[in-house]
Amino acid sequence: MIEATTAPGNLRARIAGTRAWQTLRAATWLEWQSRGNWTNPLLYCLYLIVRPMTASLVLVLMYWVVSGAHAHGGIFGFLICGAAAWTFVEQIVAGIPQAVLADREEYAMLKYVYITPSRFLIFLIGRALPRMLIAFFAFAITLGFGITLLGVPVDLRAVNYPLLLAALVFGFIAITALGIMLAGLALVLKRGAYQMPQAVTGALYLVSGAIFPIVVLPGWLQTIALGVPLTYWLELVRRALLGSHIGEQFPIADTGAVFGWFALTTVAFAAVAYVVFRICDYQARERGQIDRTTGY
Amino acid sequence: MTALTPSTAAPARPAQRGRNMRAGLRLGIMTMVGRAYPRLVAANREPDWIFYEVALPLLQICAFALVYKALHAPQQYIGLVILGGGMMAFWINVLWSMAAQLHWERQSGNLELYLMAPASMLWILAGMAIGGMLATAVRATAVLILGSLIFGVTYNVVSYPLVILAFLFSLVALYGLGSMLASLYLLYNREVWAIQEVIQEPVALLTGSYVPVAALGPYVGAFAALIPLTLGLDAVRQLVFPHLLPTLLPAGLEIAILAVLVVVFCGGAAWSLNFIERRAKIQGKLSLKWQ
Numbered sequence: 001m002i003e004a005t006t007a008p009g010n011l012r013a014r015i016a017g018t019r020a021w022q023t024l025r026a027a028t029w030l031e032w033q034s035r036g037n038w039t040n041p042l043l044y045c046l047y048l049i050v051r052p053m054t055a056s057l058v059l060v061l062m063y064w065v066v067s068g069a070h071a072h073g074g075i076f077g078f079l080i081c082g083a084a085a086w087t088f089v090e091q092i093v094a095g096i097p098q099a100v101l102a103d104r105e106e107y108a109m110l111k112y113v114y115i116t117p118s119r120f121l122i123f124l125i126g127r128a129l130p131r132m133l134i135a136f137f138a139f140a141i142t143l144g145f146g147i148t149l150l151g152v153p154v155d156l157r158a159v160n161y162p163l164l165l166a167a168l169v170f171g172f173i174a175i176t177a178l179g180i181m182l183a184g185l186a187l188v189l190k191r192g193a194y195q196m197p198q199a200v201t202g203a204l205y206l207v208s209g210a211i212f213p214i215v216v217l218p219g220w221l222q223t224i225a226l227g228v229p230l231t232y233w234l235e236l237v238r239r240a241l242l243g244s245h246i247g248e249q250f251p252i253a254d255t256g257a258v259f260g261w262f263a264l265t266t267v268a269f270a271a272v273a274y275v276v277f278r279i280c281d282y283q284a285r286e287r288g289q290i291d292r293t294t295g296y
Numbered sequence: 297m298t299a300l301t302p303s304t305a306a307p308a309r310p311a312q313r314g315r316n317m318r319a320g321l322r323l324g325i326m327t328m329v330g331r332a333y334p335r336l337v338a339a340n341r342e343p344d345w346i347f348y349e350v351a352l353p354l355l356q357i358c359a360f361a362l363v364y365k366a367l368h369a370p371q372q373y374i375g376l377v378i379l380g381g382g383m384m385a386f387w388i389n390v391l392w393s394m395a396a397q398l399h400w401e402r403q404s405g406n407l408e409l410y411l412m413a414p415a416s417m418l419w420i421l422a423g424m425a426i427g428g429m430l431a432t433a434v435r436a437t438a439v440l441i442l443g444s445l446i447f448g449v450t451y452n453v454v455s456y457p458l459v460i461l462a463f464l465f466s467l468v469a470l471y472g473l474g475s476m477l478a479s480l481y482l483l484y485n486r487e488v489w490a491i492q493e494v495i496q497e498p499v500a501l502l503t504g505s506y507v508p509v510a511a512l513g514p515y516v517g518a519f520a521a522l523i524p525l526t527l528g529l530d531a532v533r534q535l536v537f538p539h540l541l542p543t544l545l546p547a548g549l550e551i552a553i554l555a556v557l558v559v560v561f562c563g564g565a566a567w568s569l570n571f572i573e574r575r576a577k578i579q580g581k582l583s584l585k586w587q
Binding site: 038047050054057059061062064075079106191199203206210213217 | 344359403508512
């Protein structure tokens with residue numbers, strides 16, 4: 001009797017697990033193909049690194065033009081590490097909503113994704129995975145370029161790898177949650193759905209201190225900055241790469257405390273993002289916005 | 297029968313040609329106005345542009361200005377960023393609303409209608425350019441004013457006519473470049489899209505939008521001068537921040553080079569459009585979607 005009642009439950013769990021895995025795999029492959037199958041792998045790699053590298057070079061030139069050519073002190077490493085890490089946010093936070101909108105409006109296939117037995121949330125996580133891989137590749141190349149050619153003061157033997165890994169893993173959760181929430185919002189927006197993720201990314205670029213210490217922000221913006229998980233994430237990535245001394249200008253000195261705040265804000269943020277996404281997803285289906293076209 | 301005799305037909309031909317020219321010109325101007333209209337009027341009917349097209353560039357400008365602030369740079373560097381950000385609005389418009397426009401038109405099925413219409417595609421591109429230029433000018437002015445107010449930047453204009461000349465020449469050349477890029481969409485799709493995504497940041501670097509272009513050195517600077525934005529920005533900065541920032545060339549010479557670039561890019565746009573349109577027709581790519 002016990003076996004009879006538990007077997008279907010186990011079977012259901014196994015089917016759900018298999019479906020989730022299949023969805024994740026298919027979405028990952030779809031994203032990889034839709035991002036890169038327009039060209040050969042070499043050109044695609046070049047395409048991936050040009051943008052973050054030139055963004056870093058702009059900052060390097062800004063630094064050199066003020067501090068003197070080829071100076072490496074002060075916030076030089078701060079700038080490059082922040083610009084390199086920002087690739088993750090650009091790829092996922094701005095990228096997932098764009099992918100969903102392209103599926104809905106350009107390729108008109110979003111409704112087919114919805115009618116499969118897979119969960120849309122898992123599909124979106126699958127879409128985020130290749131972007132995370134791409135971002136990691138661009139992050140590593142930009143940082144390598146900065147270390148070898150521009151003299152960014154990162155000692156690879158002194159890097160705090162466990163902290164870097166933990167920051168990247170938690171960062172993936174925070175960034176993907178934000179991307180998914182914006183994808184949900186993009187589904188229900190009547191106008192500006194394409195621009196909204198860029199607006200949010202732009203605001204976060206400013207508020208989270210991606211390329212400058214948050215102490216230069218006005219007081220009220222600093223308070224907002226300390227409520228955003230990306231502020232702590234960027235700080236932890238910098239501390240892991242450049243050493244704890246880089247955090248002298250950050251309002252919280254202790255790295256453990258920074259990590260604690262990062263974990264706390266990430267969990268809170270992911271919960272809010274999930275709720276917002278579910279509401280938007282429901283609203284989009286109720287209002288018949290899954291196959292709506294606004295731009296074509 | 298009398299109309300076919302040489303004595304009567306010869307005087308009629310120039311008159312007919314004149315009428316045809318006038319009709320062609322009228323049609324062209326109507327086409328241009330018709331294409332500029334949605335950019336000038338319809339785009340402003342939705343007030344959300346104020347947020348997306350003013351606030352977004354402003355956020356980027358603020359971020360770069362705060363970097364200079366963190367580096368304790370002189371105030372003119374923040375002014376440099378604000379001017380660069382204002383001009384970048386035109387570059388973004390050229391990239392995504394000029395060059396990529398034919399991609400949107402193809403996706404929505406308008407491209408075939410454009411090609412079937414009796415007016416030349418050049419008039420349509422000219423309408424897109426004028427509409428885009430004027431609409432972006434409003435947005436860029438708003439960005440410039442707000443940025444200057446936020447960071448307290450003041451300008452010391454040496455010569456208003458030269459500033460206007462440098463600005464106009466760089467814009468016309470830039471939109472000519474945009475028209476050249478637009479013609480590529482008649483043959484290609486996602487490849488050009490990717491190129492556009494890729495060149496956005498390098499152009500910000502090369503044109504010196506956030507740093508004086510002289511910081512790139514003479515060779516890179518000379519290469520960057522092929523992009524009209526570079527010389528336009530450098531000339532305008534020299535004229536509004538005299539003797540405060542490193543410069544590439546004297547402003548007068550930069551304006552003269554910009555005049556040459558206007559001819560090169562506008563002529564190039566006409567040539568490339570004709571050439572690529574013919575090739576696209578031969579290869580049957582004009583109505584190819586989702587590639």
